Amino acid sequence: MFVDQAQITVAAGAGGNGCSAMRKEPYTRYPRPSGGSGGDGGDVILVADPQLSTLLDFHFRHEFRAGRGRHGSGNTKTGKRGHDCEVRLPVGTMVVDADRGDLLRDFVTAGERLVAARGGRGGIGNAYAIHSTMLTSCRAHSVRGRMASRGKRGMPQATPGAVGEARRLRLELKLLADVGLVGFPNAGKSSLLSRISTAKPKVASYPFTTKTPVLGVVSVGEGGSFVACDIPGLIEGAHDGRGLGMQFLRHIERTRLLVHLVDMAAVDGRDPVQDYQQLLLELSTYNPALAARPQILVANKMDLPQAHDHLTRFQAAVQQPVVPISCATISGISQLLTLIWKELSNVKT
Numbered sequence: 001m002f003v004d005q006a007q008i009t010v011a012a013g014a015g016g017n018g019c020s021a022m023r024k025e026p027y028t029r030y031p032r033p034s035g036g037s038g039g040d041g042g043d044v045i046l047v048a049d050p051q052l053s054t055l056l057d058f059h060f061r062h063e064f065r066a067g068r069g070r071h072g073s074g075n076t077k078t079g080k081r082g083h084d085c086e087v088r089l090p091v092g093t094m095v096v097d098a099d100r101g102d103l104l105r106d107f108v109t110a111g112e113r114l115v116a117a118r119g120g121r122g123g124i125g126n127a128y129a130i131h132s133t134m135l136t137s138c139r140a141h142s143v144r145g146r147m148a149s150r151g152k153r154g155m156p157q158a159t160p161g162a163v164g165e166a167r168r169l170r171l172e173l174k175l176l177a178d179v180g181l182v183g184f185p186n187a188g189k190s191s192l193l194s195r196i197s198t199a200k201p202k203v204a205s206y207p208f209t210t211k212t213p214v215l216g217v218v219s220v221g222e223g224g225s226f227v228a229c230d231i232p233g234l235i236e237g238a239h240d241g242r243g244l245g246m247q248f249l250r251h252i253e254r255t256r257l258l259v260h261l262v263d264m265a266a267v268d269g270r271d272p273v274q275d276y277q278q279l280l281l282e283l284s285t286y287n288p289a290l291a292a293r294p295q296i297l298v299a300n301k302m303d304l305p306q307a308h309d310h311l312t313r314f315q316a317a318v319q320q321p322v323v324p325i326s327c328a329t330i331s332g333i334s335q336l337l338t339l340i341w342k343e344l345s346n347v348k349t
Contacts (some may be wrong), residue, residue: 004173004213004251006058007098010117012043013082015161016069018123023075033126033156041119041164042082044335047108051088053215066117069161072086072125082119083293092176092254098168108176108254116169120162172250175213177229178344180252183261184275184285185232188300190214191327192261194231196337213251220341229255233347249286256347257340258283258295264311264324265304272299273311273317294347297338299324302331304314 012300023034056262058172064087064270089095095104105114130332181189197216213228229251252258260279263270276297284291297318303326315322322341326333 003054003056003154006055006171007168008171009063009168010044011065012044012117012119012164013066013163013165015041015120015122016071016079017160018071018125019074020126020156020158021074021156034074035158036072037124037125038075038079038122038161039079040122041069042084043115043119043341044068044085044087044117046087046089046095046114046116048090048091048110048112050110052292054090055171066119068244069122069335075128079122083336090173093170094174096170098170101336117165117167120164123159123161125159126156129158145212148180150304174254175215175229175251177215177255178226178257179228179340180255180258181228181230181261182252182279184279187263188327189230189261194229195327195330195333197228208244219252220337224341226344244281258293258345259293259298261298261300262313263301264299264307265301266310276318279308296343297322298336301345302326302329303329
């Protein structure tokens with residue numbers, strides 16, 4: 001199950017309370033304050049984990065809490081710090097404050113860390129508390145010579161631990177890929193990905209075979225490789241919420257290159273020219289930067305007889321280079337990979 005959005009609550013630990021205690025030292029007339037301070041509360045820390053690829057875990061667990069600091073104790077013993085709570089996220093996750101709408105972090109590198117909620121400070125023990133009445137109390141002792149004159153109000157007072165931070169976070173996953181494969185349903189995106197990578201997306205001759213984004217690593221030449229992302233096919237009106245593709249377009253926002261696949265055989269009775277124009281419209285409506293991104297236009301299903309007539313008309317209409325391929329016969333795929341690698345080399349990361 002692929003989950004790319006979630007909302008969680010994180011709560012850091014409260015600080016432990018400071019201790020009020022007295023200790024009578026040898027050869028001293030009066031006991032001294034000896035209460036230790038409380039330990040700080042634990043933090044909630046978000047960590048980018050390259051082993052994760054979905055937010056599915058947060059579909060079942062929504063709250064994450066760090067440990068509270070231990071209370072201070074006598075003999076000036078400081079309480080133990082509360083344990084931290086580490087929350088692991090897939091690389092590519094954006095973390096937004098759900099109440100304020102502020103972007104807190106965009107995790108694009110494995111191992112990145114963010115303290116999402118800080119633990120409360122531990123309370124101060126009376127051994128360390130400086131009370132303004134202490135001086136008055138000491139003067140009273142010297143004048144009256146009786147400990148009773150100090151009273152509880154004359155002693156440094158311990159303080160309670162502070163409450164830890166708590167906030168609601170919205171998580172949004174944007175997969176990291178170099179190349180985004182886009183097109184209408186049945187254009188052959190999944191077939192292409194399965195041909196050029198080790199990914200095994202579901203391939204069938206009906207629309208919306210792909211229901212979630214699929215990543216595949218493509219090897220090129222000696223040691224070269226790139227990551228391609230196949231998303232569910234777009235349909236007309238996708239920017240208004242129709243179909244499946246629009247809800248996953250966020251996953252190609254980070255790509256450096258788009259590969260537009262067009263069904264040149266018009267198997268479903270579609271017009272290849274209208275398909276391409278509609279595809280550009282849907283992309284620009286969602287995010288104008290996507291339509292302006294470097295792209296390669298691919299004519300698929302060239303093994304079918306009617307595809308050649310459609311290709312001639314298509315090239316005349318779009319007035320830009322078109323790469324003819326056939327995922328069924330693997331014709332043209334090698335040339336396409338060479339072109340993709342060349343374009344990626346020219347595009348800044």
